[in-house]
Amino acid sequence: MDDNDLGDIGFDPYEFANVIGDGDQPLYPGSSKYTMLSSLVKLYNLKAKHGMSDVCFTKLLILQEDLLPKGNTLPFFIYEAKKTLSALGMSYEKIHACPNDCILYRKNYEDSTNCPTCGVSRWKEGKDSILKEGVLAKVVWYFPPIPRCKRMFQSHKTAKSLTWHAARKSVDGQMSHPADSLSWKLVDDKWPEFGKESRNLRLALSSDGFNPHSSLSSRYSCWPVILVTYNLPP
Template sequence: MDKSWIFKDRDSLEYEIGVESFLIFAEENSKDPNNIPCPCGHCGNFRKYNVKVIRGHLYEKSFSLGYTDWIWHGETSSKSVRSSVGSTFLPKEQNAQSETVDVCEATYNSDDHDSYDFNRFVADAEKLLSKGSECTKLESMLKLHNWKSRFGISDSSFTDLLTSVGSFLPQDHVLPVNAYEAKKTLSDLGLEYIKFHACPNNCILYRCINLNGSECPKCHLSRWKVAKDGKLRVNSPAKVMWYFPIIPRFKRMFKSPDTAKQLIWHSKQRSNDGQMRHPADSPSWRNIDYRWPSFASDPRNLRLVLGTDGINPFNNGLSNRYS
């Protein structure tokens, strides 16, 4: 089926004919005509509506450009795989409007799509929060966890919130009942983290040579909290830093063929015309190539940049909040 109309102007006749052909195809292959995934750029197949509403979305918000294999609407893709609930799941391209779907794809190796963990994760991604709901279980968990993180809500308060919200939902809802179950729902995203004890004044992290220390060697503050009676609460750190390991993130980036192609673009497609258009054209990049040729020989080796946006690195009296 020709899908070039997706890239046409929404006022054109080609786009209008294409939308109608898609709606006919989607309705013929749907089990419930009133609950068809909407492929517009805003909904990203997470929300379900009838044909009339979807038609309005496609003209108002356009068709999701990354959705060229209509696997959510009954079309078989050569790259698709089947989940445990009988639906296909594998986005072809990255799409800013359906980041949750991309995260699901990047979490697992392409050879592991038939694993139990992947099937269970996809089932959660597709499962509606309750019958007739416009939100999936995974989507609701991502929004609630984002809210929890932004306002520093404790696990006990989060559990109370889930309990209260669950009491307002129909009895068939799939919202987790407590913070522990909610964390388990998102654990398969691969968002693992490591917690390091830190000095209250941010002098050091208690790792490596300071792993077993009880006070900061620089400012001599205690590693542990001090109770109201002045006693140290051993094993209760005064400050904790949450570290998200970067290596697993790199691995997930290379699991996506499209992202992996962009990561090595500087080696395969960069123009060597003497003009500076990319960091790879800079003297700093060439200096790294010269000093560490074995590192530079493999284009998959990534180079990290430390951004100082908003921080003045010079002690000139204008802004000295940071060292």
């Protein structure tokens, strides 16, 4: 996503339900392949992938509206498109971080310009060794998990799948799901109140680094931290 594209619009569960309802509408009368929502997601994917500006994307939406048959449901303003997508719970927060991973510049450190632990500047240093004030050295892209967890329970099908592990029985005695593991049973024994409620989410945390530019000479790397829901069936 582009900077600040969806980060400033909150998550409203009622708005989410309305968007899902609107998203089921055909893109235009007689269309069976695309809905308004699926079309918008594909177009916004192109915007993010190719670095398209908001102005360019707006012009693309206007052109699409003109090309499509009358009665089409595609929004033709960038604000409407962002508002529709933000209701899906895709908002994020950008948090400034110390280049050496000591701290996050938030709460007590929100206005600091140097790391209190290692002393390194918050700003990026140019090739001339001059700090570029305002250009961040490191940024954490934080995708709040709670709105996304709430969204999972808003779907009858997904909500039922989230409690699938409590009703299933291992037929052959072999471990075919994390619910069969000793770790799962250990959590139930250690926190019985948590274990009694099958809707409580069991999450796995995974992280690893990669170079998004596929260049060994590049010093730039990404470290995504991924949460996986173990409640769901395989």
